[in-house]
Amino acid sequence: MAAYRERVLRYCYYRLGAWEDAEDAAQEVLIRVSGNFDRFAAGRESFTTWVFAIAHNETIDVHRKRQRSRDVPFPEFAPWHDPRPSPEAEAQRASDQAYCRSLFVLLPPDQRAVLELRAADLTTAEIAGVLDKREAHIRKLQERALDRLRTAMRATSEIAVRGDRDG
Numbered sequence: 713m714a715a716y717r718e719r720v721l722r723y724c725y726y727r728l729g730a731w732e733d734a735e736d737a738a739q740e741v742l743i744r745v746s747g748n749f750d751r752f753a754a755g756r757e758s759f760t761t762w763v764f765a766i767a768h769n770e771t772i773d774v775h776r777k778r779q780r781s782r783d784v785p786f787p788e789f790a791p792w793h794d795p796r797p798s799p800e801a802e803a804q805r806a807s808d809q810a811y812c813r814s815l816f817v818l819l820p821p822d823q824r825a826v827l828e829l830r831a832a833d834l835t836t837a838e839i840a841g842v843l844d845k846r847e848a849h850i851r852k853l854q855e856r857a858l859d860r861l862r863t864a865m866r867a868t869s870e871i872a873v874r875g876d877r878d879g
Contacts, residue, residue, distance in 0.1 A: 723832030727771035761841030823857035
């Protein structure tokens with residue numbers, strides 16, 4: 713299970729946008745996987761697909777709970793898992809992730825889901841299993857998403873260049 717902890721956490725972060733929520737969701741996923749291991753049918757799907765299908769459903773549940781109520785969580789003194797190695801690296805990672813998330817918002821939900829799962833290092837076959845779609849469809853969704861992101865990134869960089877010349 714340790715091999716999946718980082719990948720599930722990263723996926724939950726991209727889906728939820730907050731480390732605290734991602735840590736809670738990832739922990740819940742790993743508890744569900746451990747508690748339901750006897751239900752896993754190895755012949756039906758890969759273990760990774762099964763784990764990330766649980767993670768995908770958990771993040772959907774968190775989004776539903778957010779819509780119903782807005783609770784303010786207690787600050788945690790010792791996070792469950794802190795993937796950030798240093799304050800500088802954490803700041804850069806946060807900036808990069810915020811930028812990615814701001815671009816992901818521009819995507820339709822199906823394209824966004826594919827890239828979020830790809831960010832968790834899932835293969836095309838595993839993503840297809842999680843989203844219950846054919847691999848060819850996943851490849852097309854990813855291609856379209858990347859095209860949209862490239863266009864958005866070009867537009868962002870052109871605005872920044874113009875701003876530098878004007879300022």
